[in-house]
Amino acid sequence: MAGLGAFLKGLRVTGKVMVDTVFGDGLVTTKYPEEFRPKPQRFHGRHVLNRYPDGMEKCIGCELCAGACPARCIYVRGLDNPPEHPVSPGERYGYVYEINMLRCIFCGLCVEACPTEAITMTHLFEMSTSNRGDAIYTRNELLMRPDGSVPHMFPEDPLAKMSELATADGWVRATAPSGVAAYEGVQAWQGTPGPASWAPEPTQEELDA
Numbered sequence: 001m002a003g004l005g006a007f008l009k010g011l012r013v014t015g016k017v018m019v020d021t022v023f024g025d026g027l028v029t030t031k032y033p034e035e036f037r038p039k040p041q042r043f044h045g046r047h048v049l050n051r052y053p054d055g056m057e058k059c060i061g062c063e064l065c066a067g068a069c070p071a072r073c074i075y076v077r078g079l080d081n082p083p084e085h086p087v088s089p090g091e092r093y094g095y096v097y098e099i100n101m102l103r104c105i106f107c108g109l110c111v112e113a114c115p116t117e118a119i120t121m122t123h124l125f126e127m128s129t130s131n132r133g134d135a136i137y138t139r140n141e142l143l144m145r146p147d148g149s150v151p152h153m154f155p156e157d158p159l160a161k162m163s164e165l166a167t168a169d170g171w172v173r174a175t176a177p178s179g180v181a182a183y184e185g186v187q188a189w190q191g192t193p194g195p196a197s198w199a200p201e202p203t204q205e206e207l208d209a
């Protein structure tokens with residue numbers, strides 16, 4: 001009897017979806033790519049390497065993300081920052097940074113492991129390629145541009161303009177250890193990639209006052 005109950009329950013769900021699809025507005029499919037549904041805030045899409053508001057790269061080439069990755073799909077090589085023109089605030093920066101998207105399971109552990117919030121994930125899910133080589137994202141595809149925009153793997157693709165590229169799955173720390181004074185000592189967070197596109201959040205003291 002339990003089996004029959006489960007069967008009838010499933011049949012009822014199927015029937016409801018069919019009725020909604022034909023007579024109601026409960027469509028279960030949309031015309032893609034013209035229409036697409038917004039993703040949940042914590043959707044795990046392709047990665048991005050972030051910058052501080054002063055334009056410096058957040059990645060310090062520590063390789064912790066590569067160590068944490070269960071799929072072993074991140075390859076990082078750090079290089080000492082040139083003293084005259086440092087790329088990041090640390091001793092080193094991510095000179096080589098690659099993610100093999102064919103192996104990535106989008107678990108987000110690299111994001112968790114990163115001590116500087118250099119790597120976060122966007123809402124972009126369009127990653128099909130016609131060859132394996134294009135599935136390996138390098139600094140060219142991952143590193144945020146100085147204006148805060150995120151490069152797309154295929155710039156000629158109309159989908160490159162999709163809003164997912166402008167949304168991150170989590171908080172990006174805005175605090176710059178060097179540069180913009182307004183951010184000094186302030187732990188400010190934002191949900192979208194892009195340097196200097198947000199105002200620092202109030203400090204705990206200001207919230208308590």
Ligand code: SF4
Binds near residue numbers: 103104108
């Ligand atoms: S999301 Fe997971 S599998 Fe993908 S690169 Fe990060 S740690 Fe590796």
Ligand code: SF4
Binds near residue numbers: 119
């Ligand atoms: S992305 Fe983060 S964890 Fe990975 S090498 Fe750069 S600073 Fe280290």
